[in-house]
Amino acid sequence: xxxxxELVFDxxxxxxxxxxxxxxxxxxxxxxxxxxxxxxxxxxxxxxNHKRHEATLQGDKELWAKADLIEQLLPALDxxxxxxxxxxxxxLSIVHKxxxxxxxxIGVERYGSTEDxxxxxxxxxxxxxxxxxxxxxxxxxxxxxxxxxxxxKIIRPAQITIRNYHG
Numbered sequence: 001x002x003x004x005x006e007l008v009f010d011x012x013x014x015x016x017x018x019x020x021x022x023x024x025x026x027x028x029x030x031x032x033x034x035x036x037x038x039x040x041x042x043x044x045x046x047x048x049n050h051k052r053h054e055a056t057l058q059g060d061k062e063l064w065a066k067a068d069l070i071e072q073l074l075p076a077l078d079x080x081x082x083x084x085x086x087x088x089x090x091x092l093s094i095v096h097k098x099x100x101x102x103x104x105x106i107g108v109e110r111y112g113s114t115e116d117x118x119x120x121x122x123x124x125x126x127x128x129x130x131x132x133x134x135x136x137x138x139x140x141x142x143x144x145x146x147x148x149x150x151x152x153k154i155i156r157p158a159q160i161t162i163r164n165y166h167g
Contacts, residue, residue, distance in 0.1 A: 067155045070108055074156055112146040112158025124157040128164040137165035
């Protein structure tokens with residue numbers, strides 16, 4: 001029933017007919033209200049889903065931007081570590097420590113050691129060496145280059161040698 005619409009009753013209509021007509025109008029109004037409420041709730045849910053999706057996309061963009069920046073800096077870090085390995089100096093050690101702490105603060109993790117479990121998605125196996133022990137199968141024998149990740153995103157896989165059991 002529209003606002004301002006008046007119910008018009010015939011003079012000949014009985015009170016029961018008037019009540020019936022009012023009930024029909026009430027039912028129509030309730031159906032219309034339910035339709036509007038359902039539409040509003042659906043719109044609210046769609047908007048909440050959109051906001052959640054946008055937040056996820058923004059987080060992914062930030063993660064990818066960080067990962068890209070770190071990937072560009074890794075050759076310099078490798079060179080610094082190589083310098084430390086061949087001619088250690090306290091100054092270079094301090095710079096290396098500060099750089100690694102900075103990476104850690106933004107969520108970058110360094111991984112790749114012989115204690116790690118081999119995982120095809122995180123490690124790049126450069127070679128395999130045979131082992132006589134079955135419990136050493138698919139374990140890391142040597143790490144050639146450490147890997148870096150941020151969250152679940154691998155920035156650079158660790159390069160390793162794995163043991164392979166051929167029973």
